[in-house]
Amino acid sequence: MSETKILTVLGSTGSIGTQTLDVARMHGYRIKAITANMNSVLAEKQAREFMPETVCVTDESAYSDLKVRLSDTGIKLTCGKEALCETAAMKTDMVINAVVGMVGLEPTLAAIDAGNRIGLANKETLVTGGELVKAAAKKKNVDIIPIDSEHSAIFQSLMGNSQNKIEKIILTASGGPFFGYNKEQLRTVTPEQALKHPNWSMGRKITVDSATLMNKGLELIEAVRLFDVAPEMIEVVVHRQSILHSAVEYEDGAVIGQLGVPDMKIPIQLAVTYPKRLKSLSARLSLFDVGTLTFERADEETFVCLAQARKAIAAGGTAPAILNGANEAAVAAFLGGKIPFYRIGELVCECCGAVRHKAEVTLASVSEADKEAREYVERSLSL
Numbered sequence: 001m002s003e004t005k006i007l008t009v010l011g012s013t014g015s016i017g018t019q020t021l022d023v024a025r026m027h028g029y030r031i032k033a034i035t036a037n038m039n040s041v042l043a044e045k046q047a048r049e050f051m052p053e054t055v056c057v058t059d060e061s062a063y064s065d066l067k068v069r070l071s072d073t074g075i076k077l078t079c080g081k082e083a084l085c086e087t088a089a090m091k092t093d094m095v096i097n098a099v100v101g102m103v104g105l106e107p108t109l110a111a112i113d114a115g116n117r118i119g120l121a122n123k124e125t126l127v128t129g130g131e132l133v134k135a136a137a138k139k140k141n142v143d144i145i146p147i148d149s150e151h152s153a154i155f156q157s158l159m160g161n162s163q164n165k166i167e168k169i170i171l172t173a174s175g176g177p178f179f180g181y182n183k184e185q186l187r188t189v190t191p192e193q194a195l196k197h198p199n200w201s202m203g204r205k206i207t208v209d210s211a212t213l214m215n216k217g218l219e220l221i222e223a224v225r226l227f228d229v230a231p232e233m234i235e236v237v238v239h240r241q242s243i244l245h246s247a248v249e250y251e252d253g254a255v256i257g258q259l260g261v262p263d264m265k266i267p268i269q270l271a272v273t274y275p276k277r278l279k280s281l282s283a284r285l286s287l288f289d290v291g292t293l294t295f296e297r298a299d300e301e302t303f304v305c306l307a308q309a310r311k312a313i314a315a316g317g318t319a320p321a322i323l324n325g326a327n328e329a330a331v332a333a334f335l336g337g338k339i340p341f342y343r344i345g346e347l348v349c350e351c352c353g354a355v356r357h358k359a360e361v362t363l364a365s366v367s368e369a370d371k372e373a374r375e376y377v378e379r380s381l382s383l
């Protein structure tokens with residue numbers, strides 16, 4: 001029988017959130033609190049199953065709806081961004097941050113400040129405010145365990161090797177649904193095509209990010225933050241099968257990687273149980289069934305978001321927050337039918353060229369950078 005853990009799940013109604021609750025259900029973990037944005041129907045279902053102390057939603061109409069839905073349960077219901085931070089700060093064994101977007105930064109900081117261990121899926125937290133998060137975690141001696149599959153793979157490849165020097169990180173990328181497309185072909189792709197990821201079933205925003213390769217750009221920055229490596233030490237390798245989830249090359253030339261079927265429950269569970277591993281219901285990898293593993297270079301001239309992310313991390317300061325804010329706004333515009341797919345990359349590059357970044361990284365400077373970037377994109381949309 002596994003040890004009982006108490007978890008708080010931020011973004012419990014999303015792709016990572018629901019899979020976290022699957023892991024919790026399997027191991028009999030208790031849930032301290034859950035949070036959602038608008039999905040009151042699923043939040044109610046989850047609340048009734050796991051009976052958390054608190055349910056927090058950010059959307060006001062979802063709050064009104066849930067008030068009625070949960071009125072017979074005695075579960076505390078809260079609403080808003082501040083309440084989200086308060087929820088993250090409730091004492092628990094681990095806070096799984098599975099919200100999407102930069103909105104995840106402040107709750108991450110609040111959770112760290114309260115001394116809670118973090119299982120981090122929300123990559124935008126590290127892209128926008130990585131320095132703040134790292135500094136806070138160091139000060140409070142809090143572990144941040146990555147859930148993003150590539151970063152979990154790197155984390156696992158580093159286990160037991162703290163004395164050893166690495167030369168390179170091999171960050172694998174599926175390439176998304178449009179791998180091999182040229183700029184001309186990208187001009188006519190539809191949201192429906194962009195939302196069809198070849199290997200993973202994920203939330204809408206990250207699925208679009210995978211299609212533009214911005215996801216790999218964000219992950220490159222995430223890896224720089226998590227593993228304290230220079231961006232040049234990270235090699236992006238397109239690996240269509242998503243079986244090798246990433247790897248590390250040591251100075252003796254040995255390459256250690258982590259393989260497995262593409263199933264986020266594996267890294268989610270490890271984040272919770274680390275340093276132990278527990279039995280899971282995930283499918284097993286059959287290398288015979290996979291047959292061939294392929295590795296190719298990414299086309300950064302066509303998929304400009306990845307190249308722009310490299311520029312942003314090289315510039316430092318609030319440049320990654322500008323990149324991220326522009327991308328969040330552009331992806332929302334694409335999903336809302338306001339711009340074609342290829343405009344996402346164009347808008348991100350235009351915005352990064354136009355909005356000046358600041359060297360100093362504070363919560364205020366990062367929030368300001370995010371706001372300016374979103375405003376830039378909004379203005380461009382109305383032209």
Ligand code: NDP
Pocket residue numbers: 010011012013014015016017035036037038039040058084097098099100101103121122123124147148149200201202203204205206264
């Ligand atoms: P989803 O869109 O599926 O879920 C997002 C969650 O965040 C939902 O619970 C949603 O609530 C909530 N949310 C959305 N907007 C807000 C807001 N403004 N304030 C508070 N909560 C909000 O996303 P994913 O689960 O796919 O991704 C979550 C994070 O994990 C992302 O950062 C992504 O990059 C990362 N990640 C995801 C992977 C995956 O396989 N899905 C893999 C690796 C990383 P509601 O449902 O009510 O709208």
Ligand code: MG
Pocket residue numbers: 148149150151219
């Ligand atoms: Mg990933």
